[in-house]
Amino acid sequence: MQSSVSVPSVRPSTGEQKGEEHGHLYHVILLDDDEHTYDYVIEMLQKLFFLSLDAAFQHAVEVDTTGRTVVITCERPEAEFARDQIQGYGADPRMPKSKGSMSAVLVPAGQTAAI
DSSP: OOOOOOOOSSOOOOSOOTTOOTTOEEEEEEEOOSSOOHHHHHHHHHHHHOOOHHHHHHHHHHHHHHSEEEEEEEEHHHHHHHHHHHHTSOOOTTOTTOOSOOEEEEEETTOGGGO
16 A cells, blocks of 8 residues: 655745734834923833833933933834834923923834934
């Protein structure tokens, strides 16, 4: 008796199809402005990302001195949620000229030089 092995005609997915976002990491980058205080940045990062006071302060210093800071790196759905949380946090009540939330952008991990 002869047994035959059939070869599948469809190859398994490698997860690298064009347009597929699963498995790709994104940086959520908080952008600096002149409408929010250090206290606002620290408070926001502690509440939204559960950062320690020291870690949140370090991000506040970095965003103030360099114009940006990478808040979190994660897959796209979580990164979009994090960005939306930052952009929906609201104005800084400590500054009358603050009209709204801070800005944040998503950048594929490894491509932060583009911002």
